[in-house]
Amino acid sequence: MSDDILFDLKGVSKKFVKGKDTITVFDGLDMSIARGDFLAIMGPSGSGKTTLLNMLGGVDQPTGGEIWFDGSRIDSLSENQLAAWRANNIGFIFQFYNLMPMLNAERNVELPLLLTKLSRSQRKKNIAAALELVSLSDRARHMPAEMSGGQQQRVAIARALVSDPKLMLCDEPTGDLDRETADEILSMLQLLNREYDKTIVMVTHDPEAAKYAKRTLHLDKGVFVEKDLAA
């Protein structure tokens, strides 16, 4: 595997058993994601976008095939090993932000750092840097309910990048935002990709959102159609 390849999926299959029926989502899927890529995955509902994102994020396991990340195979890791792997390598951004409602912005951002051995003072420094990056330093003590959707998603981005992950996985990150705010969020993701070399995989229904990515893969019934949209 080339050093430039961060993710490599080889012959991945994913099947769900529902009663007597077996639903095949992927059957022999091959895919590579290079370091520094900003990949948008589009497709109609039921095409397998979220299932693919879940497998990339190690929250779901393939039925067959291999998933390699940074030279290590992850599809055979145990639940606890996968949890540690996610904590060390992946930053997640969800459509509905998924912030903890009882924690203020900085405490939400701190969550991934609780899985590290950093001291409280070091954690505070990292939190401040992450909030600064998303221009929310002045909202550090605000509760999620006191912030707009766009601000909450920026907090979620800060939470995703605070532990400096190799990969950021975004599931419809602008699906709950108006156009203007969505553009702000996407610009921020683009900045993280270009300036901070973060590898980003984003699932979206929105063609406008996909334009911010370097390339877009169209998924339909578990099969890719690649279109290079990078300028």
Place this chain on the structure above:
Amino acid sequence: MKDLYLVLKNLTRKKMRLFLTVFATFIAFMIFGTLTAFQKAFDSGVDLAADDRLIVLNKISFTQVLPIAYATRVRAVENVEAMTHLNWFGGYYQDPRSQFAMFAVDAENFMEVFDELVLSDAEREAWIDNRQGLIAGRAIADTYGWEVGDRIPINSNIFSQRDGRTDWDFDVVGIYEGEDPQTDTNGVYFHYEYFNETQSFGGDFIGFMAVRTSDPSLNETVIKTIDDMFANSPAETETVPEKAFNKAFIEQIGNLSLILTSVVLAAFFVILVIVGNSMILSIRERTGEIGVMKTLGFTSGRIFRMVLAESVLLALIGGVLGVLASGFMITLINSAPIQLPVLVLDGSVWSQAMLFVVALGFITGIVPAMSALRLNIITALSRS
């Protein structure tokens, strides 16, 4: 420790639910602390009874009297170290409804037999020298405001004097303390001679005798000697160890231990349902958040421990506050002008309560913690 903040935040996120759940736990542990103190107080009559002390009663019933002549003969029995006799007086002070434990006793030997009652030498001498003198326990003296030097009238609702009066005049010459915090200090003791010479029911009878043997291992021998001595007489005796006597006396009220345990168990069962239900609801509402935490990299085991810690902490807050409140209740009860054994909230009650707190926390937390442990990330995120 890093997770404690999260546990606390989760615990306090719904203030009203927290208050109600803590309040329910608080009530249960207040009941537990107070009733356990009661049970211990009643049990202390048995626990604190001396191993080398025997009670000699009329074999027919402890309400039947014995001739005073028996006292001299019992005192002469081999291995009897000391002996005093006691007559229930049925005394009350001012209020006929508030009768207390007042006995006419053999004052000279009384303190030899009941050496857990602490009286200064000067007070003891003053008592022996004054035939109208009485000694009162700290609890009852405080209840009625008696002090050494007071001259007080005490009525009997059983006996009367030869001139028809039912009140006797006494000098308070000593106030004794208990050697142990739970030693009953509600008793009042005065000279048998004063009683015997003034009461109108005919004299020279005693209620029962308290005997101290030279060694507990000789109790059986002494018991046999005494009872054999009075066998086939008009007033046969039954001699029993003090512990057995106290136990039988308490059991006359009913099986207090069973009653108190039943009340406490009922309270705990209710609390188990309330807190358990509250915890299950609380965790169900957080399904999505638990899914997010697992996605971020929190292991299922760590989340399991956090949920369990939350449950234990919830029980701990209510439990500690409840036991503290029971301490307050006990202080109030002890200071109230009612004749009750001394209630004590000691370390054993606390440790028992803390054991129940932890058990309650674990039992109410285990179901939601297991749910959180088993929660699949994809299912959790889809629910949110």
